[in-house]
Amino acid sequence: MRNRMIAGNWKMNKTYTEGVELAEGLASELQDGTGSVDVVVCPPAVDLKGVAEVIEQKKAPFALGAQNVYWEESGAYTGETAPDMLTNVGATYCIIGHSERRGYFGETDEDINRKAKALMKHGIVPISCCGESLEVREAGKHVEFVVDQIKKDTEGLEITDPSKYVIAYEPIWAIGTGKTATADDAQEVCGAIRKTLAEIFGQEIADGIRVLYGGSAKPNNVAGFLEKEDVDGALVGGASLKADSFAAMVKAAM
Ligand code: 13P
DSSP states (O other), X not given: OOXXXXXXXXXXXXXXXXXXXXXXXXXXXXXXXXXTOEEEXXXXXXXXXXXXXXXXXXXOSOEEEXXXXXXXXXXXXXXXXXXXXXXXXTOOEEEEOOHHHHXXXXXOHHHHHHHHHHHHHXXXXXXXXXXXXXXXXXXXXXXXXXXXXXXXXXXXXXXXXXXXXXXXEOOGGGSSSSOOOOHHHHHHHHHHHHHHHHHHHOHHHHHHXXXXXXXXXXXXXXXXXXXXXXXXXXXXXXXXXXXXXXXXXXXHHO
């Protein structure tokens, strides 16, 4: 019912030249295809065009995603990137609401909701991130916190094709720390996310939306997460920066 998804978030890593090299490496690792697994790579904005060219030339079995977008169509917004600009270089996905953007750049749920609407208007699939801090987790309020984020981030969205909206649950305390949530921790929150989506959009739509786990996901632990009913894939940071480790995670999902 839901194809699994493995998405790589390169964050602020890889120059244009290095990005092209990594994409070429990945194209060769995955030359036999990815089965029913949807694979997405999300390089820095200046690398997008180069990676798009690799995908085209090598007929690589992965899609291109951006890491951020602005919701306006064009104009005097120095430093920002419009949805149309992403489409034009071949991006079909875009991460929004990553905890690093929320934390370092002050992004709010309202901003994330506007970004989702702008992307969907242009046919770009949002990979919308949510997740709690260690403090919230230790207070036992993680489910409540994430459910609240989901309600705000999806407010007023019209989802008719559930394959065109993706959620990534990334507990902040597990990002880049080597400290993973357990598969049961991930299921607890991903299950609550799906229940919330069902309340908002109906069960059928909720059953079609991919909910990914992210936070120190690696080749050696990804299978455990994927066994869980409501975990449909992974959003991978560090382990997506090497072609062999990222490809190993794709293969574990196949
Ligand atoms: P790590 O896999 O490096 O923990 O990063 C996770 C993440 O933030 C992906 O968006």
